[in-house]
Amino acid sequence: MQYIMFVLGIVFALLIWKAVNKYNLFNKYNKYVVLVVMSLLIAVVLEIFTFNYSAFAGKKTEHFALDIATDNGQWDYDEGNNVINKSTAVKDFKSETNNGSITYTAELEVNGVVSDIDVILDTTAKTVEGQLYYKDQSLTTEYSKIGIDDWKIIKGLPASGHIKTHFAGKTSMLKILLKTDDANAIKNIRLKVNYPKNFNFNLVRVLLLALLMTFIGVVYFTTNKKQMGWKMFTVALLIQMVFVLGLFMINNATFDENGKYTGENYSSEIDVYNELTLALTQGKVDLNGVNTQSKAEEQEEIEALQKLDNPYEWKQRAGMVYKWDRAFYNGKYYCYFGIVPVLFIYLPIYLITGILISTKYVNIFLILLAVIMMYKLALTIADKWYRKVNPWIVLGTMACFVNVSMLLYCVNGAKFYEVATVSALACAIGGIDCIINAFEKNKTKKKLLLAGAILMALSVGCRPNFALASFIVLPLVLNGLAKSGGFKKTKGKRRNLINYIKAVFSKKNITAIVVFAVPYVIIGMGLMYYNYIRFGSIAEFGAKYQLTVYDTSYYKMTDLSKLPIAIARGLLMPPTVNSVFPYINAVAESSNYAGYLYGISYVGILANPIMWLIVMLPWSLKRGIKKSGYRGFAIAGTVMGLFMCFFTTAMGGISLRYWADFAWMLFIPVIFVIFDLYTRAKERKIEKYMFIFLGVLVCATVVMHMLMVISPSCSSLNNAVPEIFYRLRDMVVFWK
Structure with a gap:
């Protein structure tokens, strides 16, 4: 039936x-x-x-249900038929307490065909870990464990306790193990065998x-419409933002003891950015004396750190109380993360309202801002492209930009680490967009050029390695100034180069050059002064004084043994695919690096199906990209992306959060390749097939990230909010 x-x-x-x-x-x-x-x-x-x-x-012909009281092991045969001997249904039951947890074991004599098992618990525990063992006609000598490694029974989610079995012939025995903490003991265990899954209209x-x-x-x-106007792009942007907000909300959802949804919790502990905010209001840049109950105790902690042979070695600090992941120099704590988010977000809000804003709010605001900037930049490139591109291709490109950038993984963390990265990302992309729009034919829009330079310089104040992003815009600025200065190609490479330089630095461009350079000078001097008053060096941002998992002063850019790791993990490594929801996961494996290497899970940027098109970049550089006038921009994005990949690996390690530093750079040339491929296909009357081809790559990229962003390898959703994770699983895995 x-x-x-x-x-x-x-x-x-x-x-x-x-x-x-x-x-x-x-x-x-x-x-x-x-x-x-x-x-x-x-x-x-x-x-x-x-x-x-x-x-x-x-219901199967043979079915039964029974209840076991865990305090005394007594059980009642609730309903069913004669599939079991009522006097010996529960052969054995016991509970054991060990290190704050309780394990319950129930053995059932079945002697019948088993197709469905339901476990329903009376407990206040949010999740209960379960294991199921069985004996059937093919395995009679000892128990065999079912192949579910992560069986969790979630409060308020009955479907999580349902297992559809595939045992051989008649099952003689079942053994169920349930584990919870002793503060949330199980009062009653209800077992149902061979009852169908409840109807659930989702x-x-x-x-x-x-x-x-x-x-x-x-x-x-x-599909065949030549343009859709701003309405369609606005709708697409809103859908993307709703998805990001939805991901943010489910990561912060809260549930009561009965598994009922109660809202969201966006509060966060006072972190290093909040501390820097308080410090600045006190007229200083060190974090001593802020966010502490006792200054005397804090001073004792500092003196204890100073007595260590190397306070930056994690194991030497074992058992000590101190501020984690701060810079520590000359007896003072500092924030080594970029100051710009504090100056433009945390501090103004605190001065106006007297409230230290939760970093979770700051993080999601910056992520949404970065999404807007990405959509705007993709639209700008499409507008500047020398041929019109189908709007759906542009929309697909925008969606891939957000996914490939690894921006969605920053939603999961929502800590000051992500704030530093995402703020730099938003500034850099916004700056590039302004600079592209600043040059129009032979004119230079100085206000946009100024805004672009300010944003690019501020990105360095968010995350210092984003200084490399300015090299991406260098071809845009030079080519724009050259055109504005009247440059025209002539015969001879040397003559062209001389004429190019003269055009760039012509009198007509002096004002534009000053406008572009001044923000870098002012913001750069501000950052150098900030570094000097903290660490006595204008070039030291505090990275080598970190109180973190490793003495980072030993990280070296000359460590070329990390280059293969950067290439394999940062660029090439595909995600793992398995049969368990959500099916696609990031990778975590040994690197065989003979030394310390910080690493979490990772996936290569080129594992994204849409990124496969980067192999067409050399072809496109000689054709469409060359005609559009953005060849230098595309090449710079590629080169800086590759360099940033190695820089991040050598100086930081392996983490999808770090991938947001360089993934977007490598996607910029792919944007041009996508537009070029579509343009060429349209000229050859095979537009339909190229539309389908690109559509498949876009969909594969988006689906891959939608699944991977909630996977246990990238997110703590399954542990932090199991009510959400397992509802998503049951919604997809309807055949379970």
Whole structure:
């Protein structure tokens, strides 16, 4: 019966689609309204029949349910038939307490065919870890463990306690192990065998499926449109921002003891940026005496650090109380993260409201700002491209820009680490956009050039390694000034070079050059002064004085043995694919590096399907990119991206958060390749096939990141908010 229902749902969905086409409803009525209604109907039909097909299975001939009281091991046979001997159903039950946790073990004599098992617990525990063992007709001598390594029973989510089994023939014995902490002991264990999965109409799944079908329909209706205007791009941007906000909300969702949703918690501990805010209001830059209960105790901690042979060695600080991940120099704590977010966000809000803003709010604000900047930059490049590109190609490029940049992984962290990176990213991309728009034909818009220079310089004040980003805009500035200075190509490379330099530094460009240089000089001098008053050096940002997991003063750019690691992990390493939701995970493996290497999970940038197009860059540099006049910009993005990849690995280590430093740089040339490929295909009348090809790459990239961003290898969602993670799992894995 259940499989008939599964097929029936698909058949009904096809009939609805066929009826809409047969009666020509798209032409008789507003096609978008018809599309939405049809999508909702199909989603509802699939939800009722196909996605809930297991609920139609019905009870097996042999079924039973029983309750076990954990305080005394007594059990009651609740309902069912004679599949078991009522007097010996529970062969053994015991509970053991060890190191603050309790393990419950129940052995059941079944002697029947088992197809479904449900475990329902009476406990205040948010999650309970479970293991299931069995004996069947093929395994009779000893228990065999089921192949679920991460079985967790979630409070308020009954489906998490359901297991669909595939044992051989009749099952003789079942053994269930449940583990929780002793503060949340289990009062009662209810076991149900061979009861079908409960029918669960998942409204979220219905709406998401309807939205997906509506989106596909809208793409189909508008594929051949030459332009869609700002409305479509605004809608796309809003959808992207809603997704980012949704990811942010589920990472901070809270649930009560019964597993019911109670809201979100966006508060965070006072961190280094909050401390720097307080320090600046006191007229100093060190963090001593702020965010501490006792200055005397803090001074004792500092004196203890100073007595160590090397306070920057983690193990020497074991057992000591001190401020983690601060710079420590001459008996004072400092913030070695860029000061710009404090000056422009934390400090103004504190001075106006007297409130130290939560870093979680700052982080999500900056991420949304970076998303806007990415969409705007992609749109700017499309506008400057010498041929019109299909708007859907531009929208797909925008979506990939956000995903490939690793920006979504910064939503999961929401700490000051991410604030430093994302603020630098937003400033750099905004600066590039301003500089591109500053040069128009033979004119220079000095206000935009000034804004671009300010933003690029500020990015260094957010994260010092973003000084490399300024080399990306150098070809834009030089070429723009050359055109404004009247440069024209002539015969002879030497003569061209001389004429180019003369055009760049012509009298006409003096004002523009000053406008571009002044922000770098002023902001640079400010940063150098800030460094000097802290560490006695204008070039030291405090990186080598970190109280973190390693003495970073020993990191060297000349350590070329990290180059293969940077290439493999930063560029080439594909994600792991397995059979467990969410199926795609980042990688964590040994590097065989003979020394300390900070590393978390990672995925190579070129693992993104859309990034495969970078192999076409040499081809495009000689064609479309050359004609558009942005060849130097594309090359600079590639070179700086590769250099930043090595720099980040050599001086920081391995983390997807670090990938946000360079991933966006490597995507910039890919933007041009995408536009060039589409333009060439259009000229050769194969636009349709290129549209499909690029669409597949875009969808594969977006889906890959949607799955990976919630995976345990990249996110703590499964542990921090299991109610959300396992609801997402059950929504996707409907056949479980």
